[in-house]
Amino acid sequence: MDLIITLMLVFGLVFFLGGSLGIIRFPDFYSRLHPAGKLDTGGLVITMTAFAVYTVQPLTMASVITSIKILLIIFFVFITSPTAIHSIVDAGVRAGLEPWEKKGGTGT
Amino acid sequence: MKRGGLVLFSIMGLLLAWGVLEFPGLGDPSSPASSHLSPYYIQHSLTDTAVPNMVTAVLADYRGYDTMFETIVIFTAAIVCIFLLRTFKPPASRYRMYRHMATGITLRIEKGGKTPDDSEHFERIDSVWVPHDLVIRTTCRMVIPFIQVFALYVIAHGHHSPGGGFQGGVILGASVVLFAVCFDLRRTIRYLGEKMCALLCALGVLIYAGTGILCMGLQSNFLDYSALAGLFGTDPVMARSHGILIVEIGVGMAVMAVMVMLYYNLASAGRHDEGL
Incomplete structure (x- = not known):
């Protein structure tokens, strides 16, 4: 179980890393928003799911409720x-604002 | 005038800095605050007020007088914002914009033209660009109720978890601001008008100060909630807990109204039409 959680956390951090690299490296406004939206949401969903799984490890009522709260956070972040x-x-x-085009290319 | 203000400002600043030099060092364990006050709060706040969250107990009970003036500062911010920014006579524009509700087509009618003001199918809009986006509207429609429920939870649950009137009020105000962002300001003002905001703002402060005066009326100190035990029908310790809740509700109302009012005035430069 711990292995799965660790894998999910690492995977989510890879998403975050890709997202931050993309925000810095992509050429214009629209293409920067692409990693900002997609990878951050994806990374957050994966890492938060890992937290939710980690929280229910001693399976008690309180931990399940905490886990449900984390799942609610995932739900709202996933929408908003x-x-x-x-x-x-x-x-x-x-x-x-005009989208970026490759110089000398045929455009989009 | 300007130079005199600057001199006065500098003198006050130097006086303040001079006063700060007399303070005990940051985190000094032998300072009076650390040696007397904090241990008292830590040891007695639960038995004194029946509030598990020590921060709330200190904020709204032991230092309720301080928090009351914090609320009044926020109230003053709203009043100042109205006085500085609100313009009651907008410059007459040369044209008006209307939107056909069903199709989303925007009409621009020059001065002197026939305006569809009394038609149900058109609504008046203000700028050339008014957000009219299905995705954003649907999401906001879905999220705003949850934000508001969460805000009420934060206000009411300040006794047990981080939260309280200020935080909950800001969240509640943010939900209204979100509505104004994704729909338009004119419609938001129709639901929650300026007068209503001012009323809620003043009412919040009144609830706080009124609770204090009620305690005085019941032959106790200002804001000593244990005097309210007779009204609540509980023991004095529990009455302090309930008194904190009432005060937090007042703070939440005031903060919510102030946030909304600041947004109305700042977003539209005081004209209360579609700014931004």
């Missing part, structure tokens, strides 16, 4: 985080 990114992208489009 992509929506926030969606609205930021939306605001960018409406404000007239």
Whole structure:
């Protein structure tokens, strides 16, 4: 069980690492929001699930309730985080920000 | 005038800095606060007030007078915001924008044109861009009730867990602000108007101060909640716990209203139309 939890935590941290690298390395606003939204949400869901599994290890009523609370956090983050990114992208489009294009290429 | 203010400001700042020099060192174990006050709170707060969360007990009971003025400071912030920013006569614009509700088409009607003000199918909107996004609206519609329930939980559960009036009030205000962000300000003001906000804000402070005066009326000290034992029908220790709850509700109302009012005025530069 501990092995699974550790694997999930490491996997989630890999997601976070990829997300932070992507935010720094990607060329423009929209492509930076892609790792910000996707990888952060994914990493958070995986690490929080690992916490939830870790919490129920001594299977008592109190630990199950704590675990359910963590699952609720996952649920709300899973809904709200992509929506926030969606609205930021939306605001960018409406404000007239052009997507990045490769110089000399055929465009998007 | 400006120079005089600067001189006065510098003198006050130097006086404050001079006063700070007299303070005991940070975390000094022999300072009066560490040697007398903190051990008393740690040992007696549960038996005195029946509140497991020591922070809440100190905040709203032992130092209730201080917290009352914190609430008044927040109240003052809202009043100042109204006086500085609110403009009651907006400059007349050359055109008005309306949205057809069913299709989302925006109409721009020049001055003198026929406006569909009394039609049910059109609503008046303010700027060229008003967020009209299904995803964001649906999510907000789903999340806002949970935010509000959680805010009430934070206010009411401040006795046992981190939380209390200030935190819960801010969360409650944030839910209204979220509604205003994802729908529009005009509609939010229709649901929770400016007068209502001002009323709630003043009422919150009144609840706090009124509790204190009620304690005085029951022949006790200002904000000594154990005097309320007769009203609640409990022993004095439990009455202090209940008194904290009442005060926290007042703080929560005031903070919520102030947050909403600050957002209304700051987001629209005091015009209360669709800003941003």
